[in-house]
Amino acid sequence: MSKENVLLSVENVGKQFEGNRVLKNINFSLEKGKILGLVGENGAGKSTLMKIIFGMNEIADTGGYEGEIYLDGEKINFKSPLDALNAGIGMVHQEFSLIPGFTAYENILLNMEKTKPSIISKIFGKKFETLDRQEMKKIAKDAIDTLGVQLDENALVSEMPVGHKQFIEIAREIDREKVKLLILDEPTAVLTESEAEILLKAMRKLADSGISIIFISHRLREIIEVCDTIVVLRDGVVVVEKPAEGLNVRQIAQWMVGRDVAGRKAVQVRDVDISESNKDVILDVEHLWVDMPGETVKDVSFSVKRGEIFGIGGLAGQGKLGISNGILGLFPAGGKVLLNGKELPLNSTFNALKGGIAFVSEDRRGVGLLLDESIDWNIAFNAMQVQNRFIKKKLGGLIKWRDDKAMKECADKYVNALQIKCTSTKQHARQLSGGNQQKVCLAKAFAMEPSLLLVSEPTRGIDVGAKALVLDSLRRHNNENDTTIIMVSSELEELRSICDRIAIVSEGKIAGILSPDADTAEFGLLMSGLSNLNEEGEEQ
Amino acid sequence: MNRVKEGIRNFGWPRIIIGLFLLALFIAGPFFGVATDMSLNDVIVRFGMNSVLVLSMVPMIQSGCGLNFGIPVGLVAGLFGAVMSLEFRLTGTAGILVAFAIAIIVGAILGLAYGLLLNKVKGDEMIIATYVGYSIVFFMNLLWVALPFKNPSSVQGFKGQGLRVTISVQDYWFHQISDILAIKITNNFVIPIGMILFFALMSFLVWAFFKTKTGTAITAVGSNPDYARAAGINVDKMRVISVVLSTVLAAIGMIVYQQSFGFIQMFSAPLAFIFPSVAAILLGGASVNKASILNVVIGTLLFQGILTMTPSVINSAISIDVSEIIRIIVSNGMIVYALTRKAR
Numbered sequence: 003m004s005k006e007n008v009l010l011s012v013e014n015v016g017k018q019f020e021g022n023r024v025l026k027n028i029n030f031s032l033e034k035g036k037i038l039g040l041v042g043e044n045g046a047g048k049s050t051l052m053k054i055i056f057g058m059n060e061i062a063d064t065g066g067y068e069g070e071i072y073l074d075g076e077k078i079n080f081k082s083p084l085d086a087l088n089a090g091i092g093m094v095h096q097e098f099s100l101i102p103g104f105t106a107y108e109n110i111l112l113n114m115e116k117t118k119p120s121i122i123s124k125i126f127g128k129k130f131e132t133l134d135r136q137e138m139k140k141i142a143k144d145a146i147d148t149l150g151v152q153l154d155e156n157a158l159v160s161e162m163p164v165g166h167k168q169f170i171e172i173a174r175e176i177d178r179e180k181v182k183l184l185i186l187d188e189p190t191a192v193l194t195e196s197e198a199e200i201l202l203k204a205m206r207k208l209a210d211s212g213i214s215i216i217f218i219s220h221r222l223r224e225i226i227e228v229c230d231t232i233v234v235l236r237d238g239v240v241v242v243e244k245p246a247e248g249l250n251v252r253q254i255a256q257w258m259v260g261r262d263v264a265g266r267k268a269v270q271v272r273d274v275d276i277s278e279s280n281k282d283v284i285l286d287v288e289h290l291w292v293d294m295p296g297e298t299v300k301d302v303s304f305s306v307k308r309g310e311i312f313g314i315g316g317l318a319g320q321g322k323l324g325i326s327n328g329i330l331g332l333f334p335a336g337g338k339v340l341l342n343g344k345e346l347p348l349n350s351t352f353n354a355l356k357g358g359i360a361f362v363s364e365d366r367r368g369v370g371l372l373l374d375e376s377i378d379w380n381i382a383f384n385a386m387q388v389q390n391r392f393i394k395k396k397l398g399g400l401i402k403w404r405d406d407k408a409m410k411e412c413a414d415k416y417v418n419a420l421q422i423k424c425t426s427t428k429q430h431a432r433q434l435s436g437g438n439q440q441k442v443c444l445a446k447a448f449a450m451e452p453s454l455l456l457v458s459e460p461t462r463g464i465d466v467g468a469k470a471l472v473l474d475s476l477r478r479h480n481n482e483n484d485t486t487i488i489m490v491s492s493e494l495e496e497l498r499s500i501c502d503r504i505a506i507v508s509e510g511k512i513a514g515i516l517s518p519d520a521d522t523a524e525f526g527l528l529m530s531g532l533s534n535l536n537e538e539g540e541e542q
Numbered sequence: 543m544n545r546v547k548e549g550i551r552n553f554g555w556p557r558i559i560i561g562l563f564l565l566a567l568f569i570a571g572p573f574f575g576v577a578t579d580m581s582l583n584d585v586i587v588r589f590g591m592n593s594v595l596v597l598s599m600v601p602m603i604q605s606g607c608g609l610n611f612g613i614p615v616g617l618v619a620g621l622f623g624a625v626m627s628l629e630f631r632l633t634g635t636a637g638i639l640v641a642f643a644i645a646i647i648v649g650a651i652l653g654l655a656y657g658l659l660l661n662k663v664k665g666d667e668m669i670i671a672t673y674v675g676y677s678i679v680f681f682m683n684l685l686w687v688a689l690p691f692k693n694p695s696s697v698q699g700f701k702g703q704g705l706r707v708t709i710s711v712q713d714y715w716f717h718q719i720s721d722i723l724a725i726k727i728t729n730n731f732v733i734p735i736g737m738i739l740f741f742a743l744m745s746f747l748v749w750a751f752f753k754t755k756t757g758t759a760i761t762a763v764g765s766n767p768d769y770a771r772a773a774g775i776n777v778d779k780m781r782v783i784s785v786v787l788s789t790v791l792a793a794i795g796m797i798v799y800q801q802s803f804g805f806i807q808m809f810s811a812p813l814a815f816i817f818p819s820v821a822a823i824l825l826g827g828a829s830v831n832k833a834s835i836l837n838v839v840i841g842t843l844l845f846q847g848i849l850t851m852t853p854s855v856i857n858s859a860i861s862i863d864v865s866e867i868i869r870i871i872v873s874n875g876m877i878v879y880a881l882t883r884k885a886r
């Protein structure tokens with residue numbers, strides 16, 4: 003490795019949070035125009051390492067870090083992300099940081115607005131120049147085109163499907179003038195395979211133009227496909243730094259976990275009669291429409307047998323996420339939903355939950371978690387409010403007292419079962435790594451012991467090892483408690499590995515329902531359907 | 543070493559600096575002829591008078607309605623309860639109990655309306671609350687003049703109608719709470735045990751409330767309303783409950799204040815309580831959406847400590863009255879500090 007070609011080098015970096023060491027003696031370097039894949043289990047310290055490089059305040063607030071980082075041969079220690087931006091580092095965070103009420107182009111050009119002089123600005127200075135919106139739109143459009151996606155730069159971000167938001171985030175970073183290093187923390191987690199493909203292509207293009215990229219993903223196939231080198235973190239230590247050439251998924255997974263991951267015994271899959279003749283239907287959905295911005299459902303009908311695992315797939319923005327959100331009453335909905343043969347009043351979350359439905363939202367930080375409360379609250383809250391569990395009655399039931407001890411016991415159980423990495427169940431959800439936050443969301447749903455479980459993107463941001471764990475625990479609940487599961491996911495492979503039937507949603511309607519063994523091409527056909535991202539964009 | 547550092551960080555520099563400053567004032571006091579027992583007496587009495595008012599901030603903060611700049615809504619209910627009790631010419635325990643009862647009922651009704659209004663302006667609660675606080679004071683000013691109050695101790699002597707600006711409760715229920723179990727340490731230093739106990743009782747009730755199912759739901763609403771909604775919680779209802787609670791507590795706090803002070807201050811007086819109450823809870827370490835009883839205790843002690851000690855010590859030291867300036871710097875400074883620090 004020639005020294006002058008190195009853009010970033012990280013030397014002996016370490017970090018601890020209140021005595022909890024998460025990074026130890028990290029060393030690696032990155033050349034100009036190269037893509038580095040950073041992999042590791044949930045909680046290995048990937049996001050923390052990136053936050054250190056990007057100068058996030060969270061790091062300084064928790065006592066700073068050890069070691070040195072050099073960018074272009076110069077030692078850096080940013081006081082804030084703004085310094086990092088000025089030095090040419092762009093970062094797309096694991097969680098979105100867009101302003102919902104702004105349009106796509108406004109978000110892309112946030113803090114870099116193009117202005118033109120006006121009379122007022124001539125008198126009062128540059129701060130008072132008016133925005134040159136035409137110019138801004140043009141620049142934004144260029145950035146979006148570089149990525150190779152089709153989306154409308156005038157659309158409001160709040161009304162976009164998550165997948166598109168992700169592209170906006172990235173467009174914003176590459177648009178900065180002198181960006182040299184781009185950090186992408188799990189950018190593909192919310193994308194379907196085909197959308198991820200577009201992103202990977204764009205990354206290659208950017209790298210060829212001389213920008214270096216650090217890419218974090220739990221989809222190891224993507225890492226192998228696009229990266230030049232890979233760095234594996236395990237428990238806060240770099241265990242492998244190697245060219246990506248010739249590596250395979252299994253090998254990387256083994257490095258991540260520290261043992262061989264293949265050969266796990268899968269939980270027994272049971273047979274559910276999914277033919278027409280089985281009349282034991284738990285959920286019947288007729289002509290459902292849901293007004294969820296960015297994920298509109300127009301007219302959806304399907305029925306789910308008791309004990310079945312029913313998958314729902316489709317591209318971002320087509321409405322697959324709207325279905326579960328609509329049934330749960332989180333967005334205005336209409337049509338008819340029968341639960342156990344009885345009509346379920348729509349637009350009433352409490353009734354849905356009371357009826358035995360539990361829901362894992364795709365938006366874990368927005369809807370799924372109480373970030374500033376402890377893990378046990380997060381897990382037990384729904385069961386307490388809806389089912390009156392974890393409650394001690396005082397004064398003959400007049401006072402419903404919170405049973406903190408029972409809550410903790412319940413949380414401990416799930417922390418063990420799902421291997422949630424935390425210091426204790428009293429730790430605040432905000433301090434967990436992304437994948438572990440996701441597990442808390444799942445635990446919350448499991449704790450309700452539902453008869454029907456709606457999960458949106460259950461394995462989003464979860465590492466390879468834990469993914470099997472999560473899917474297994476879904477299967478086990480299905481098996482042992484006879485829980486019917488409706489699983490919405492952008493990962494087709496995942497759906498196929500666990501579902502009895504898979505519905506593909508396109509343009510707010512069900513394009514077709516397939517068996518998991520159906521040909522990949524068939525799924526592809528249904529997904530693309532008559533629509534593509536472009537038409538979708540115009541319709542909105 | 544790490545433990546010490548962490549302790550300091552948790553406690554927060556602003557509190558440490560102000561605490562040290564307060565300590566310095568106590569040490570310096572005697573050198574300028576300020577009696578320590580008198581100072582202690584003042585600080586503790588003021589703590590008792592204001593602590594329930596500061597406590598009244600907690601429910602609204604916890605539910606995500608923010609700092610209650612509309613505390614006058616509760617205060618006027620307290621005023622109303624007090625003057626009504628005087629109107630019935632009730633004295634002693636009966637007098638103060640009736641004052642409480644009326645204040646609580648009126649506070650609950652006003653709080654309900656106030657809460658419904660705040661639900662309409664989510665995101666701008668604090669601005670709207672400020673307007674509401676001022677508006678209700680001016681509206682009540684009309685009523686104080688217009689309502690047919692009769693008790694000669696309340697009405698303006700020369701006109702025979704309309705309430706006075708300050709009404710003495712000396713002959714009615716002066717020190718009804720303060721004097722319960724009061725311990726006399728020196729001539730200048732009497733600990734108003736009753737008032738402290740009363741605050742402890744109120745704190746216990748608030749603490750207990752937040753341990754119930756409803757209290758837990760309210761905390762979740764303040765933490766993340768979308769999460770609460772997805773758990774089937776009626777977010778608006780929880781917010782209204784918290785506003786009613788805050789308003790009722792403010793009404794109760796007003797009466798505690800009056801019985802200790804000896805006067806009911808009418809008309810624009812409630813406005814003077816807004817910033818000190820808000821500043822005290824922030825000084826105690828609360829943020830815009832998280833507050834605890836401990837925040838109330840620490841904040842009220844420090845804030846009232848500074849308010850009582852600076853005038854007496856500094857005035858005797860430099861013979862210029864700077865008490866008002868200090869009060870404004872401390873209270874407004876704290877509010878600005880807390881609001882600019884991002885809510886976490």
Ligand SMILES: Nc1ncnc2c1ncn2[C@@H]1O[C@H](COP(=O)(O)OP(=O)(O)OP(=O)(O)O)[C@@H](O)[C@H]1O
Pocket residue numbers: 019022024042043044045046047048049050051060064096423424432433434435436437438463465
């Ligand atoms: N602010 C914080 N305070 C305390 N601990 C923290 C904080 N942020 C992160 N941690 C801890 O640091 C560890 C590493 O977290 P990090 O977010 O870097 O993991 P990650 O590798 O990005 O995992 P994932 O794949 O799940 O996103 C975790 O155990 C987490 O609990």
Ligand SMILES: [Mg+2]
Pocket residue numbers: 048049050096187435436437
């Ligand atoms: Mg992460």
